Amino acid sequence: MLEKVSVQNAVGTRLAHDITEIRPGEFKGPAFRKGHTVCDGDICHLQKLGKNHLYLLNMEEGEIHENQAAKILAKGLAGQGIEWNDDPKEGKITLHAAYDGILSINIASLAAFNLIDEVMCATQHNNTLVKKGDLVAATRAIPLVMKQAPIERAALIGAHDKGIVSVKPLKNLKTGLVITGSEVYNGLIEDGFAPVLSKKINDLGSRILSVKYAPDDSNHIQQAILNCLDSGCDLIILSGGMSVDPDDVTRTGIQQAGATEMYYGSAVLPGAMFLVAYINDIPLLGVPACGLFHRITVLDLILPRVMAGEHIDKKELAFLGHGGLCMNCKKCTFPHCPFGKGV
CATH class of the missing domain: 3.40.980.10 (MoaB/Mog-like domain)
Structure with missing residues (x-):
């Protein structure tokens, strides 16, 4: 359950979620992290970020916080060759290639995952060549607080397929x-x-x-x-x-x-x-x-x-027909172009 209070009355309370700051062309990230104790000196900064009210978090039975939800989702999505840090930022977790190879996305399962309310996952294109450490996908729970049941249902879609996102290593042939x-x-x-x-x-x-x-x-x-x-x-x-x-x-x-x-x-x-x-x-x-x-x-x-x-x-x-038409560009930028991206 979320209780709305003014920033002046929030002094002494702990933030229920990260507060994002955006400075165009310069910075996007948390100005304040979840768990930060609000003090008088924070009020002006929060107001400049458009935060005149904050939420106090009182979790009810069956509810889950966005950060905990993101961990559950990432675990369900990650298949072979995928690594991720157990440190959600702004309710989001990024998935990375554990080694060089070709990215494999179960497209049908990804769509089923994204059809569940209040969750999302975005990926690179299927069959993209990736290097160790490359960002290949990201997931988050969309609200700050939600019911746990749909989160677990979404994670089960990935677990049933041994992960929706995986990397297949290339053999030395x-x-x-x-x-x-x-x-x-x-x-x-x-x-x-x-x-x-x-x-x-x-x-x-x-x-x-x-x-x-x-x-x-x-x-x-x-x-x-x-x-x-x-x-x-x-x-x-x-x-x-x-x-x-x-x-x-x-x-x-x-x-x-x-x-x-x-x-x-x-x-x-x-x-x-x-x-x-x-x-x-x-x-x-x-x-x-x-x-x-x-x-x-x-x-x-x-x-x-x-x-x-x-x-x-x-x-x-x-x-391969969907996306299989090369445009014969004067300056070829493959693989950073639409060619071959339909599957």
Whole structure:
């Protein structure tokens, strides 16, 4: 229960909550912390903050304070790879990445959580690459005092799913590259794909184990894939040969190598002719020629998820359509842009 009193009559009482001060462009935070004993010298400062009245807190059975509620909510939200400090500020707790990886948000459970009255959680986008210590989510109970039952109900939504917010670490995958194209194989042009793909792999903490070159011949491509598998590759990336020309036989070579799953085409531009296949549990990613021209393509959306152990199928490639249109900005700011943020 909250009792309203004037600031003059509040002298000697303890604050029931943090009092926020905002100085535009300079400071936003608690001017007075919960539990502070109000003294005569505070009255002018409080009035400048627009506080002519304060609440005295008399908790009734079944009620909970915002700080205690925030702790319960944070515990329910936090999954694997998430850390948070048990020190709410202004009724809010922030959640941070415990290590480098890819952020995973259970979007449906997050919506269910936020549909409960008097609670909220805001997050970064699902599938965002994060570094250790990065802010990934924040939660708070909205009123100063509320019933405990809905708080616990909201927390149970997260606990049931082992957390709504989690971070999946990226695996160190031994990667094989298969560069296709008779023009490269026969030395007519210099290969531009291997350096581009190698940098993407290395930047995500994996390494190149093998680089094979194959002409536009499905049998040669098949053999290059099998050689990568024999050398112990955990991931194989193939470049070129994904279009509709007669010489584009990379898909056939993948099939001949024993693909157990194959999904051709993604709802992303650039990268519509992207391919995902599996030989048993080894993923194969087919990168179309756009990967040479565009700095960022569908590969940059899918590769981190594969390295986090996610199994990509037609559904995942289809859902990329929302937010999957690159605007080809003159100055690319990815990942700080809308590209790939729809899922």
